[in-house]
Amino acid sequence: MKQWLMILYVILGFSLYGCGGSSGGGNSHTQASLRVIHAGADAPKVNILANQSALVDGLDYGESSGFKQVASQNYNVKVNAQLPDQTTPTVLTEDYDLKAERNYSAIALGSVADNTLEVLVVENADSAVASGYVRIQAVHGSPAVPTVDVYVTAPGDDVNTASPTLTLSYRQFSDQLSVPAGDYRIRIAPEGTKTVVFDSGTVPLASGTDLLVTAAPNVYGGNTTSPVVLVAASGSGASVIFDQTTGADLRAVHGVADAPAVNVVLNNSATPAVADLTYLNESPFLQVPAGTQDVTVNVPSLTTDVLKDVPVPLEQGKFYNAIVLGSVDASDAFDIELLPFEEDRRKVATEAKVSLVHGSVSAGTVDVYITPTADISSASPTISNFAYKQTITGVGLMPGEAVISVTPAGSKTVAIGPLTVNFEGGKLYGAVAQDAASGGAPLGVNGFDELN
Structure with a gap:
């Protein structure tokens, strides 16, 4: 501490x-x-x-x-x-x-x-900002990015023939710039080059707009090539401006214990986005366009889709998991379905960040304990009444060793665990509670990131 x-x-x-x-x-x-x-x-x-x-x-x-x-x-x-x-x-x-x-x-x-x-x-x-004008002040706030040239131009202007509006190194900020209200495009390139590493696309700026714009590290989803985003602070709050190519990140997870390998298809593409995904496995994060993605899940050897055109809305700059859950067994009440959820993946140095999913059709509602030792006899659940298909994300834990135990709700009988984990600050820990490979007990987890 x-x-x-x-x-x-x-x-x-x-x-x-x-x-x-x-x-x-x-x-x-x-x-x-x-x-x-x-x-x-x-x-x-x-x-x-x-x-x-x-x-x-x-x-x-x-x-x-x-x-x-x-x-x-x-x-x-x-x-x-x-x-x-x-x-x-x-x-x-x-x-x-x-x-x-x-x-x-x-x-x-x-x-x-x-x-x-x-x-x-x-x-x-x-x-005050002059009528008909906007005012912008820029700050270089990304320590890993060297000195840059900033181009603030009309949307259609060719950056190759433009002169830099500003040149800034880390921690430098500009004077305030007053320009006529209208549509602008902000591009950033390493100093002395025309190699654009950030391109805002068209940004409409209304008369009276007064912004302090900080180029900050890009820790968001949907774009691994642009090193920065723009945090545009007005007098009342802030919004994040992404590179115009930024979409969202989507990861597929196979969570149906009695199902064979599956393909995951986006927007009826002829080529699967994920092929032959087996139980207790997940795909890498896929960068996809923001907006609604229609997700189809099929078994390669069958002609009928397991799930067809399930709409999954995705916001720009965010991370999502799409977990196939349920059971093939027609005698139970758990139909196969898609569970999409947003995941908080910003790494914070002062905490370990945990995301959990209840994906076991056999477990029922459970309590989750995260305790200093395996003894939960006098402990209260960290997460109470965690039900099938419920998700949590971005739960911060203090760095250090802790024990995860999962019990039926209201019970102290451990069904999953105890699992000892050395939680480290600045790292991500994810898990889906799952049945055994053929269904039912013994219950276990499909771990992601540091739990993989």
């Missing part, structure tokens, strides 16, 4: 840098504005208090608090880290003097794992 607190103390120490622009001229002569932007890809959620009042609660990666108007005065600021054991230790207490008619954007940058996370504060004068 002491090690993590020291890391977080270093992470969240504020350094003031500044000059530039505004939140839109909304401050009185006695007020300042402050917002916090989370661009630390492996950092936990944070709470921030100013003079004992909550300023930000549970701010996650890719989010912004939006501007909070506060009296211009000295503030005692506390930063609390949200840890998986439900504690929120104060890791920083400092005083800051916020000036009237000034806006402060505190941006978390860097990496917890590399002990490089810090907060960069950009200070701007408060002024």
